Amino acid sequence: MRILLIFVFLSSMVLYAQDSDQQLAEHYYESSEYDKALVYYEKLYGSQPTQFYFNRLVVCLTETGDTREVEKLLKKQVSENRYSLDPQIQLAKFYESQNESAKSSKIYEELIASMQPNSRDVIALYNAFKAQNKNDLAYQTIVQGRKLLKKTYPLNFQFAEYYGSIGDTESMMGEYLDLIDYHPSYKSTLQQVLVNQVDFSIEDSKEYEILKNALIERSQKNTSNEVYSELLTWLFIQRRNFGAALVHVKAMDKRTDASGRLIFDLGNICVENSDYSTAKRAFQSVIDLGESSNYFLRAQNAMLNVRFLEVTTLRDFSKVELDGTIAAYESALNLYGRKRSTLPLMIELAHIQAFYANKGSDAISVLEEALVLPGLSDMQRAEVKMQLADIHVLHGDVWEASLLYMQIDSDFKFEPIGHEAKFKTARIFYYDGEFDFAQSQLDVLKQSTSKLIANDALKLSLLITDNYGLDSNYIAMNWFANADLLIEQHQYDKAYILFDSIIDVYPESSLGDEIMLKKAYSNQLQGKWNDAISNLEELLKYYKNDILADDAIFQLGDIYENHLLNNDKAAEYYRTILFDFKGSLYTEEARKRYQNLRGSTTP
Numbered sequence: 093m094r095i096l097l098i099f100v101f102l103s104s105m106v107l108y109a110q111d112s113d114q115q116l117a118e119h120y121y122e123s124s125e126y127d128k129a130l131v132y133y134e135k136l137y138g139s140q141p142t143q144f145y146f147n148r149l150v151v152c153l154t155e156t157g158d159t160r161e162v163e164k165l166l167k168k169q170v171s172e173n174r175y176s177l178d179p180q181i182q183l184a185k186f187y188e189s190q191n192e193s194a195k196s197s198k199i200y201e202e203l204i205a206s207m208q209p210n211s212r213d214v215i216a217l218y219n220a221f222k223a224q225n226k227n228d229l230a231y232q233t234i235v236q237g238r239k240l241l242k243k244t245y246p247l248n249f250q251f252a253e254y255y256g257s258i259g260d261t262e263s264m265m266g267e268y269l270d271l272i273d274y275h276p277s278y279k280s281t282l283q284q285v286l287v288n289q290v291d292f293s294i295e296d297s298k299e300y301e302i303l304k305n306a307l308i309e310r311s312q313k314n315t316s317n318e319v320y321s322e323l324l325t326w327l328f329i330q331r332r333n334f335g336a337a338l339v340h341v342k343a344m345d346k347r348t349d350a351s352g353r354l355i356f357d358l359g360n361i362c363v364e365n366s367d368y369s370t371a372k373r374a375f376q377s378v379i380d381l382g383e384s385s386n387y388f389l390r391a392q393n394a395m396l397n398v399r400f401l402e403v404t405t406l407r408d409f410s411k412v413e414l415d416g417t418i419a420a421y422e423s424a425l426n427l428y429g430r431k432r433s434t435l436p437l438m439i440e441l442a443h444i445q446a447f448y449a450n451k452g453s454d455a456i457s458v459l460e461e462a463l464v465l466p467g468l469s470d471m472q473r474a475e476v477k478m479q480l481a482d483i484h485v486l487h488g489d490v491w492e493a494s495l496l497y498m499q500i501d502s503d504f505k506f507e508p509i510g511h512e513a514k515f516k517t518a519r520i521f522y523y524d525g526e527f528d529f530a531q532s533q534l535d536v537l538k539q540s541t542s543k544l545i546a547n548d549a550l551k552l553s554l555l556i557t558d559n560y561g562l563d564s565n566y567i568a569m570n571w572f573a574n575a576d577l578l579i580e581q582h583q584y585d586k587a588y589i590l591f592d593s594i595i596d597v598y599p600e601s602s603l604g605d606e607i608m609l610k611k612a613y614s615n616q617l618q619g620k621w622n623d624a625i626s627n628l629e630e631l632l633k634y635y636k637n638d639i640l641a642d643d644a645i646f647q648l649g650d651i652y653e654n655h656l657l658n659n660d661k662a663a664e665y666y667r668t669i670l671f672d673f674k675g676s677l678y679t680e681e682a683r684k685r686y687q688n689l690r691g692s693t694t695p
Contacts, residue, residue, distance in 0.1 A: 126155040181220055200229055204236050211245040218250050246274050265303050276319045292330045334362050334370040352378035352387040366654055371398050400440045403448050407619030414449055432467045439479050446483045455483055474500045474509055486581050494520045511545045523577040525570045527560050547677050559602050568598045579614045605635040621655045642676040645669055663689045
């Protein structure tokens with residue numbers, strides 16, 4: 093027991109001495125007293141020959157002028173680690189610092205000449221030279237490495253990096269594309285790399301033109317390798333040149349006997365990017381292939397969906413175009429029948445008829461027919477009831493609408509559609525001036541799992557809270573709610589009269605910014621995008637520090653992105669949300685849209 097205690101005591105003393113030596117060494121080193129630090133690092137390295145102590149020892153010897161001892165120490169390190177790269181690089185750098193370039197060059201040349209056909213070692217030496225900005229030696233390394241490795245590992249990424257560093261874009265792109273010859277599975281990896289190498293937002297991008305021409309040439313020369321054609325399609329899509337992509341995809345679809353699959357997929361991409369014109373051409377091309385195509389019916393449905401989006405999103409259509417869209421829906425329903433599988437078409441048709449073609453009675457007939465279709469699920473019936481209730485609101489039958497909303501709420505209390513129905517019920521009581529009851533319903537919805545409904549509930553709740561209280565406020569608020577309902581009923585002129593009355597009779601009312609936002613909303617419903625922009629800019633001019641400023645900025649971004657197709661302007665507004673309104677409800681969506689418009693760059 094006594095011997096054990098002595099051993100423990102002596103071990104503690106040794107550890108204490110080492111800690112003391114290390115502290116003194118660090119103190120003198122940080123104070124640039126290298127001669128004093130040297131004594132302790134020699135002692136520490138002697139007991140613990142770690143790389144850290146070795147490096148500190150080299151620095152101390154160099155700073156004290158003992159270069160001969162440094163060389164001796166480095167040579168010993170090389171001899172003891174014959175297969176390690178770092179000691180040899182360190183020795184070569186030492187010779188460079190002593191202006192003995194012949195010796196350093198000899199080491200570098202021997203390192204390149206002695207490389208084995210091992211990709212890991214080749215890349216390690218290449219990276220070591222790149223880290224020292226020795227581009228010529230890095231290039232010599234991968235040239236020799238390619239000879240050694242032959243086709244087992246072609247070093248395309250390293251060659252591409254080197255060519256990129258010297259501004260040889262054509263050779264860089266060539267190396268990247270050669271990866272496809274090495275193995276087609278590199279396509280997705282290559283796409284990720286090219287997104288960072290090519291700025292698709294620049295109109296006259298040198299990199300884009302070089303890459304496009306290279307892909308065209310390779311796809312023509314290698315007709316059996318469809319990956320080049322797929323990459324060319326991807327390139328057009330990145331540039332949002334969907335028209336060129338369609339021409340290319342139609343040829344590729346025919347060449348590969350894809351029966352319209354490639355064209356159909358591109359049409360969906362066009363829809364996602366709001367290029368409805370090209371989407372329609374794509375789907376029509378699939379329809380033109382005839383019923384033998386497996387995508388014939390899907391293309392017809394997709395074509396109708398595009399027409400629906402054009403009417404409900406762009407809101408830029410003539411009566412002839414609107415009538416043509418309705419006729420197309422009716423033709424499809426006559427062809428395929430009114431049944432469970434065509435229910436989405438019936439709901440879309442009713443929506444267009446009621447909200448855009450002023451054919452509410454026709455829409456109600458379509459939906460009432462849909463309600464009694466056999467085989468519908470409870471959820472499908474709820475979707476029909478929701479559309480029917482919305483149309484009743486449009487026609488002024490708000491209490492008939494509320495009954496339907498309450499039915500949906502009762503049947504689907506814990507589902508998003510039930511939350512939506514509860515919100516719309518609360519909104520009806522708000523329209524009727526029952527603000528206290530509406531607020532009680534909205535308080536429940538703020539906790540909704542549906543983020544969209546929760547946000548809508550929060551906005552309406554804040555509107556009521558901020559502007560409802562005193563008698564005069566109640567009257568102004570009641571007029572505002574009535575005007576809000578008139579907008580939902582597309583009676584815009586009557587709504588504007590009420591808005592103007594609020595401003596005239598209650599000039600001190602806190603509803604000024606809300607009125608401007610509602611006017612902007614009404615103009616958007618009518619497709620009057622420039623008028624909506626004027627409303628929103630006016631709101632920001634007079635109420636830039638108020639609670640609705642971020643709503644106005646986000647809506648401006650949305651208009652410029654999706655309707656005026658000015659991505660640069662849209663990105664500016666989304667960026668403003670991210671930097672100036674960090675607590676906004678729109679932060680997450682603004683970031684997603686900004687990144688989509690600006691690539692993967694995070695501001």
